[in-house]
Amino acid sequence: MRIDKGSISGMQFMFAMACYIQASTLLTSFVAAVTTQDSWLAALFGSLVCLPLIWLFRSLMVMFPNQNLLEILDEVYGPVLGKILGAAYCWFFITLASINLTDLGDFTKLTIMEETPNVVLLIMCILVAAMAVRKGVSLVTRFSDFFVTVAFSILVVSIVLVLNQIKPANFLPIFDQPPIKYIQGTHIIATIPYGELVVFLMIHPNAKMSRRDTGRYLLWAFFLGGFTMLFIVLRDVAVLGNTLDMFTIPSLVTLRLVNLGMALSRVEILFVIILIMLLFFKIMVLYYISVLTVAHLLKIKKYRNLVLALGALMVTYGLTLYPCPVRHAASAQETVPFIWSPFEILLPLLTFIVAKIRKLPVRKEM
């Protein structure tokens, strides 16, 4: 059952995925607190570890080109277990959307709108996102190429601007921490930005891509997003060194240090604006996917009338998840990678194995 009949091009799908990864750059602070000056290694290891995961997502997309994640689960595990797993994914998507929504609220409040109540920021974001979500997948992903280009350009400009602050010695000592810290850092990177790409299994049937293009677009998205993340971490380590773990948002501090005489300072506002844009995009994608999942689970053909109710739930549920950003960061470093792993790694892998054993999907005879 295709609920949203809209379609997007393969390029749009690719940029949406890249934009989604780039939006997670705010979350690099989770790794920074664990591996400090070696965070770039964690980002690199995390990216390498995720290559097989990208291949897994690609395989599922190619095996089931016209079925979204919930339909795949139904076909592979049967209607009962498939629905139970679908409900679990529904909780996962709504929780992910709510967490990112509160992240956006906290970030906006911390950086540019200190006096505005958090709930007002969340409601404003949800209302704008709801307008796009009601229009469907094509509008949700329409500006992803623009966002990716702007984010990449600002990254390049920011690296040029902090060149005079970069100290190669800040990368030292390398491999000076216990191995568990590198495993933890890699696990955080693998589950928080990259593993979350599992959400795109919900909209891949809307993307017009050939079998060969699917892998190509996924890899390009992974490289575009991954390189942005890696370069952001490298830039922050090169400027801040082992003081990286002292800041809630290291990138913001790095850009605050830009000072080219009286002419150019306070360029961190550029980072704030692009990050708000990217986070908004990520929330919009997660919001759309959550609505789609609920509609699909309950077999509701018109999902548009669920949008505002789910938006209200995302705001109220999001406000209960973490009492403050510090608790959020602690949870993301200690337990969240374990909570997300079944949804992002284990279940897709198990689904792939079971589908192969059961020789699914069954080709219908003409």
Add this chain to the structure above:
Amino acid sequence: MITVLIFFALILLIDLYPIVRRRSWRGAFGFLLLFIPALTLAILQQKNIEVPSLMLALGDLLKSWGISYR
């Protein structure tokens, strides 16, 4: 409190009314499944009643099983 109720009443008016007019009972069930918890949480927060965090509870559960990086 009034603002919260007005806000939720608006959602009812915008989205539930068309569902009921269409007689899509499945749609109404889906809508209420999202709307009622949202309204409940909003009222609890408005009354300053602390709602336990699901993520922290899950985290504590995993920690009690020894599954954590702590």
